[in-house]
Amino acid sequence: MRYILLLFFVTSLFSKEFDFNLKVKKIASSTYFIEGKKEYFSQNNGGDIANSSFIVGDDGVLVIDTGSSYIYGKQLLKEIRKITNKPIKYVINTHHHPDHFLGNQAFKGAAIMASKYTKDYISKNGDEYITNLVNIIQYAMKGTEILIPTKVLSAKYINLGKHKIKVLYLNGHTKDDIVLYDEYTGVLFVSDLVFYNRAAATPHANINQWIKTLNTLKEIPYKLLVSGHGEVSNSKKPIIQMISYLKYLDNILKTSSKKGLGIYEILAIKKPKEFKGIFMLDEEFERSIINLYPTYENRILK
Numbered sequence: 001m002r003y004i005l006l007l008f009f010v011t012s013l014f015s016k017e018f019d020f021n022l023k024v025k026k027i028a029s030s031t032y033f034i035e036g037k038k039e040y041f042s043q044n045n046g047g048d049i050a051n052s053s054f055i056v057g058d059d060g061v062l063v064i065d066t067g068s069s070y071i072y073g074k075q076l077l078k079e080i081r082k083i084t085n086k087p088i089k090y091v092i093n094t095h096h097h098p099d100h101f102l103g104n105q106a107f108k109g110a111a112i113m114a115s116k117y118t119k120d121y122i123s124k125n126g127d128e129y130i131t132n133l134v135n136i137i138q139y140a141m142k143g144t145e146i147l148i149p150t151k152v153l154s155a156k157y158i159n160l161g162k163h164k165i166k167v168l169y170l171n172g173h174t175k176d177d178i179v180l181y182d183e184y185t186g187v188l189f190v191s192d193l194v195f196y197n198r199a200a201a202t203p204h205a206n207i208n209q210w211i212k213t214l215n216t217l218k219e220i221p222y223k224l225l226v227s228g229h230g231e232v233s234n235s236k237k238p239i240i241q242m243i244s245y246l247k248y249l250d251n252i253l254k255t256s257s258k259k260g261l262g263i264y265e266i267l268a269i270k271k272p273k274e275f276k277g278i279f280m281l282d283e284e285f286e287r288s289i290i291n292l293y294p295t296y297e298n299r300i301l302k
């Protein structure tokens, strides 16, 4: 009997869908935001580490990033349905990182749009992302398959009724990062070009280009800034923090390679006080040094 009960318990545990417990926040007129956790992928958070947003237009909904799994995408759609029954008109994948597009499957039938580079990258490397994430996240990844963006986004504007949304094609975090600026509400969606109070992930970054892009973003007269990771802000603080962190990273890589330091010596250097309180600082800094240091060392050798 005990074994039957145990079997029943185990079966019910695994048939229940992972609950992301998504909390939707209205941040501006018909504009909604769901904040991901300031963490790395884990079984516990089910991969819920990136922000998603949506705008309800006059005749349809625009979704910005779909999370890291099919189940997340489904639960995001469920939250949207609590607010509106209008069709999902557009889904934007801001860039090719898996925490921003693996929920696409839940939006089958909508125009799923990305830059050409992002679309190609997803079709080439998408399955590898799934394999890696299934290993880390496991249970919450159940049923996740790649749904490649169905359209290449190249327009300067997306019209969503009164929401006139300017599309900016930028780069730095990856080779192609899409930024959306809603001229009606003044909300600027900068995707992973900004990580706010959460250290930046840099596996596909070009640090100098990224800093240049951030200086461009700083000039936009936005009312609210929605980053890819971290809370919404009505100030320039997130961009300033981001520039400061990237400059620090670039500088430490440059000076360390000139001095011929090893990776462990760099990691032992005390970080500036201004970055205190930034989530994931030690982990992401270490990942960045390991990733980027060889490039800086090669520059010295040339």
Ligand SMILES: [Zn+2]
Binding pocket: 095, 097, 173, 192, 201, 228
């Ligand atoms: Zn990213």
